[in-house]
Amino acid sequence: MSSDKNFQRWIEKVMSEIIENLGSNMDGARYELSKSTKLITSDQYYVRVQFTSKAKGQSEELSMVLKRALQEKIAREIMCLDSQFHNEILFYSMYARPDENFARCLYTGERPPDLAIALENVNKRGYYPCPYEYDVPLEYILTAMREIGRFHGKGYVMKEQQRERFFNIVKRLRETRYDSTMERFKFLINFVATRAIEYLRDQDHDAIFCDKMEAVLSNAYDTIMMKTVEPVEPLSTLCHGDFTVSNTLFKTEDNGQLRMMLIDFAHMRYSPPVVDLSTFLCLCCSNEIRKDKFFEIMRAYHDALKKYLLDAGIQDIEKYSYDALLDNYKTSGMFGFIIASFYLASIIENMCTNEVRTMVKIEDHVKICKRGGDKISKILADMLLQMKDFGCLERFL
Template structure:
């Protein structure tokens, strides 16, 4: 069966089920599917459903996004896409509430490896748009996003406190798909190889040799010493984290009063961990060094103030464990997590074409080692200096004491 025949068969099977879930007031429904867009992990189909609202007696339209795993077998295996789709489907089935600030989900079906599907509202039609950049946006975007993740974590803590059985049932169903000791050596190498880019730059600039030696030794095993260790849940602050909290996964809407309203999307990497997983990922992949240096404590305070408000409004008791100092300490212990991700992914967010190189690895046009070398050099000295300044900021914040 050709790719087009496979798609036509699949869409004819899926869309009647999606339409059935739209509600009993929908009749005479028909749909149009636009050309799909391929992303790294999924294929997105944009669907316009036209129907008659029998309650209102008028014709209406609804824009949807259908997410389906990509067809490339090697990519699915390398990125554990079965587990990623499982987690996102679990999120929408068990954690999502229709009245909360998420895209509305109309249908999910888990059929690995390629026929799983998630049908979501296309929130672009509600006025939500990507941020002006995927890196180094104005402070107002940073604060809006950080307050949203504060609400997201508060939602988890409230369920953990008040619906413990339901919360941990969701946690137990999550599948690890990113930071596990079971990952193969080539995937660990990808992270370990990039981790010391900043240190290499500092050596070239004549920076303190003892500092560079200690950081080199520690970062040579960054996958195990930073990523796996930080991702492990630590009580009492462990909560459901987004897991991929970057500007790529946040859309914004400007309200009538001029305020930015963010919305989180893409929950494939949802995990049970401490907030530093989300906070450090966002701060080191979305903020410029200048914004983070000048506003770090204001940003963390905005996060905590939002979280505390929602916890108090929900009647959560024993607030001592949710103190500002507790979250700041959690951040300092695990902040290298976001820095390591930045070491291999920041160039992509800054517009360097890492995906094109990765595609060549998938097709066999480039060896893995050549890819690692070119990716580490991507963006040149400019990116190396940004990463080096990040590392020194971490040192100044006291996040490297356990290493130095």
């Protein structure tokens, strides 16, 4: 009952501020919670605000999604929730523009532990979650790659045309995953990164290859993850940082074409594009589609990026060439493989949110990292060999 009372006090306070922020055109505003959803890092509430428009003299309704960070102190610390919410609030308050393809931000609250953000419910605009979490069809992949190309292009344009403002935003970003203090995440990454090697050894794969890659992957956090996220000029831009289908929404336009919207910018960072590209390609695409369509996918990304730059008046685009981006992927594409080694089992095995939220002990995470047995291990082993064929292992072998 106490927690219910605390929630009621919180929601009434937040909604009062939201309604006040929406302006003086609203008369008789009242709100209603239609449903709630538990996410890994937050509780999400769907809210309808009904009011009379003074300008139009008619009843109207505004639908929003209100995210509130988990209240448990240990969960906030383990997942760096204060920093995650800070980054998303920074994105909507300083980076996103009203005319761009993002949800409209209606409220931000950055007073730990009551971290919250309210966004327009874009379901009302026809956007819906991707119906696939893994083995995403090519149509969705190409749409996602074009949109992340435009997103990266936005960063390049601001970096060149509003350099001081751009790097002011970069300086305000907080680290959520990759620094020397995150020993828990480092341990788990290094623990699970060798899963594919263990499978290959059981299949009597080349011992020399396995020995060399095991030496690298057993220290993957430092040798791959930390090195990849470091800025590399001139390619570094503002990256989403967690570019997966779970952080995308799609809609079908009147002409039948798909359109995508990015959401959840908690892990936004200043890094090379490979951070986003390799994450999506390794975590969301099957080995088969990546093998057969890799260059088509990368070309779709670069064409969208190039068009965005040219439309914005950027003339010197050779430094963002297709070959430069491919070289970046070849050098650092193993980043996505490590992400997949850590998260793919949870996605394919449909791990529920409540299960994740109750994982406090490191042993719980270790069990999750090994889910799926040989099925997942084989996918990761085939992925690793595919990375070898792409040339992504040359610096390690």
